Amino acid sequence: MDGPTLPTYSGAIHPDMQKERDSASFQRDEMTLLLFDGSEALERKRYIESIIASDPHFDQTGRCTLSPAEAYDLSIKRSVRWVAIQEKYNLYQPDDGAVVGRCMNQDVGLFIHQLMFIPTIERLGTEEQKAKWLPIARQYKIIGTYAQTELGHGTNLNGLETTATYDEKAQEFVLNAPTLTAMKWWPGGLAKSCTHVILIAQLIVGGKKHGPHCFIVQVRSLETHQPLPGVTLGDIGRKSSFDAIGNGFLIVDHVRIPRLNMLMKYAEVTHDGVYNRRGNPKLTYGSMILVRTKIVEAASYEIGKAVTVATRYSVIRRQGSIDKNGPEVPILDYQTQQHKLFPGIAATYAFKFVSLRLKTLYLKNEANLQKLNFTLLPELHALASGLKALTTREATLHIETCRFACGGHGVMLQSGLPDMYNKFSAACTYEGENTVLLLQVAGYLMKTLSKAQAGETIQGLGAYLTEEPQSSWSCDQADQSLNAQLIIDAYKHRAQWLTRKAGEQLAQKMGQGLSQQQAWNKSSIDLVKASHAHTQYFIVKAFFDGVQHVEVSQDTAAILNTLSFLYAIYHIEQNSGEFIADGYMSNEQLSWLHNHYLDLLAVIRPNAVALVDAIDIRDEFLQSTLGSYDGNVYQRMYDYAKTSPRNRTEVHETYYKYIRPLLKGMIAKL
């Protein structure tokens, strides 16, 4: 590997920042190694980052002032540049693409091609189909996207209206969007970039409906880029997330494609119009779980960015004093400020450990699936869904809090925070809307519960639901309460309790004569709560377990330990009613934990900057005047402001149009 392997930072370190770094009780480098899975992976990440950071094509300096057109142009330019860089440096390892995505804050115009188009063909194509499509896709002779969502339907796949009707005579499928709401809407890159799509349409063979299936459809000419006959394409307009990508709409009007353009690994339509399922379609679930694993990891990274900015800013920003007539203090000295930021730092670390654990389970399941063993699937599916929902929501809240924690300056785009919020809050919606996902988790919980109540033995992640809940928290002393097992017990009890409560609610509504579905709907608030508790139990356990098993020096282990307790107690306090309502915890026990929480904040305080440094985000990618490594906040802010397009002229043209006439008493009369 050539190129620099360590981040470089401009400017001298602000003495206040240096003081913070000097006060850390652990080695930042050891922590970074841990967070990035060892030295090989970390070196590769830094290697790719150094290439990107030194390539002017990827410069993000002006990103706050781009027009939508410029942003789109740049996002495509970057995608294309990335293809060249991949080739030159041979960057084809599985995670390499993700690194560039993160560095570019996801403004990479063609990423759905690599993220969804190619993998769908790999997964659902027959060997012949793969041989036909994958080489040209990998060489970018075609560019694709994944077109599932329609104007009228996202969550409810069965409601998709686009049809693919088999015409046996012609051996073709006729694709048609019969209504306004049937048009595809949202696919990334569809607006102006793609030549092909994976189209999800309702398969109809011989008049019979077979539900949604995947078809490869060419939508633009490979010569002129004009839409093909029967195809209407366009941009859906601006969005607060992924605006640079050019999400598009697509109407197919009796578009014909060859029969073999249906992806046929798990379902085929023979030339003479016979529909066969083949293999086990459950085998495809794995990839959905993989995507959610990646989102959990992304949630960690996105919170990491925000806390890096807000924490570094908070040691430079001085505002008010604590002691009467004392000097102004860095705002991070305020307990309320620590309360805003440290739970976010803890979540960054928590979700890192959780995503590792999820990945392990995913791999185990993948191995099982190869042997057609599906036992792990339901619990893993529920887990990945729940984790996707909780981590994206929590990330959104933390990023928002970081914005608040930076006061007015956090509202400036140059802080980076508004963009982080807008971009990632959309993750609560895409790849499975969070409420809908939690209701799916609830489905798993209720099934598990009734199996348990029917006396079946449950194994795996749901097994604890069969245990008889403890009636009270077995901790009788304040100084014993900082105990991982005891805290995990409390989370377990809460999940058991809320799951049973939701189950009872469901049974009660059915007892009142409601259908199972109606009762489900009338219990859904409680069902979501149970799913939340179940998933959070997993998170807390995975974080504690992970921290207890890392092989690191004592100092590093100690601060990780602190973070895991802080994380767990923070969420107990956020949901305290659910821990005490049935008498499990007492007010006194809660207040022991509260006091520990306050103490833990103080332990983290001198380590805060080192903890965010360890997340290892280069200034070039953080793109925040408030959050840079050197802490030279105010000079950067001023320098950045001076580049504002509105500052190009001392007297703005608007003055001549409106302000001068107003001042001169010459505004147009009505």
Added chain:
Amino acid sequence: MDGPTLPTYSGAIHPDMQKERDSASFQRDEMTLLLFDGSEALERKRYIESIIASDPHFDQTGRCTLSPAEAYDLSIKRSVRWVAIQEKYNLYQPDDGAVVGRCMNQDVGLFIHQLMFIPTIERLGTEEQKAKWLPIARQYKIIGTYAQTELGHGTNLNGLETTATYDEKAQEFVLNAPTLTAMKWWPGGLAKSCTHVILIAQLIVGGKKHGPHCFIVQVRSLETHQPLPGVTLGDIGRKSSFDAIGNGFLIVDHVRIPRLNMLMKYAEVTHDGVYNRRGNPKLTYGSMILVRTKIVEAASYEIGKAVTVATRYSVIRRQGSIDKNGPEVPILDYQTQQHKLFPGIAATYAFKFVSLRLKTLYLKNEANLQKLNFTLLPELHALASGLKALTTREATLHIETCRFACGGHGVMLQSGLPDMYNKFSAACTYEGENTVLLLQVAGYLMKTLSKAQAGETIQGLGAYLTEEPQSSWSCDQADQSLNAQLIIDAYKHRAQWLTRKAGEQLAQKMGQGLSQQQAWNKSSIDLVKASHAHTQYFIVKAFFDGVQHVEVSQDTAAILNTLSFLYAIYHIEQNSGEFIADGYMSNEQLSWLHNHYLDLLAVIRPNAVALVDAIDIRDEFLQSTLGSYDGNVYQRMYDYAKTSPRNRTEVHETYYKYIRPLLKGMIAKL
């Protein structure tokens, strides 16, 4: 009054929307009258709205695709047009300006001139100063802003670094910003629009510092609009809120102004350099309270906009079915969706009642102040601060939830929701940062508590703190628990309990040897909780009281009653730990309330659309394809998308620059 007085809506009403309107159990018009303080005020509001809606200068159709430069230009154009309209239609009543601000979603470039510049002179100027400045300001011969915040200081006013040093010989003040962080940063309209500012600077007379005072400073030539000598001005760059306004920075380098440019009503510097305070500066507090009253009202309106969009969309959007094989249902039929939206509807109404109550108290206090009676001031100041903090935070959460409730389409700028969120979430920061405000409330609470403990009688809003808290909730039956007084009692108890707890925490820390200030900081998380509880107690009480005293038909009263219970129970559930931790409420009692909550959702369901209709926001100002009155969501979305600038050409220029070379295997080698 001429012009249409009723909103007009385009297009035929979607039958699903009509069905919802028909299902309401109350008269929408009666509710609207109530929300807008009777027929006279409502008619005036609608009159102004009809003028604005029919004036093409105020057309907001393309607002999602404006460049920053265009947005600034348009916001100034509108301000100037408003001046003309004011004159023509004689729109100088106190609330007239607020109407146009709301209609234009605050994109009115010069609003600080009317909101802050003129009122500050009115309040702090002597009679001579008012006579000199107000006429030219009102006639827009000068345009001003309010320049307080600096790059380095916002919250801590005493830390402001800009100085105003009196030069007795010249009878002038010398204004100077000695450091980078002393530059003014943030004032609205300062960048490119204003000719004058009210500058807040540290007054120095004869070497002695007298703290922050206000000075009128001309910053640009009235002839050329060029910055005057010694003045550096510019735009601070893009922000997620108020981006169109052109917030600016300002550096004064030994700028001289006449002595009489200091606003001297409450403090003067005589020509021979003697500094005198005069009158009671407490008299100026009233206006700060007034601004916060307006923010509480704005919070109501902003949630109102968001729930209007999300509720209307949710009766048109059909996604999935409840009954097995049943038809797709509007998503508002899902209990989880109701749980997302109805608390927001309730908050819209709650904050309306709260702001009325606050205004009444404000007027009472104003009358007192005229008689130099300051008794109400501390509690009112605490109340207004707390209400500003709680209502802005709650509004931000509800707007965000509305965004989530619209799924992917809520991410589109054409939904209006991202902009509502970004704009109003900044209100958590400006006009007093929320945490800082809540700590001020805590100051009032702790003072009141120690007075009470010293045996003083407390009157007014803090009186309840002197009562002995009840040990348990006096409600023994499920069907009695839906009782306003009982629920108010519960809120009262929680506030008492948390205030005492914070007080004990404070005392304990001091007992451990910490200074009062250090102890304060170490207790600040708990202090904020107490402030939250105190303020929420007021909100709930004001809402219940208000609803119980309105003179409306039974049907309208009934739905208002439902909303007030929903609001109160929702927040009990959100903070349940604080209602049960000390044994006040039992788990069983909580579950009674929970069941009521679920029932209340069902009562609101058929009234939801009418409740948002009653908020009376015209399509022209809502600017949301998802939320328009007629419910023709999908056609509007498609029509809007087609106007996206990226759709101007079928083949985008980016294709020729990057995509074609990529497809043809001709990307630039490295």
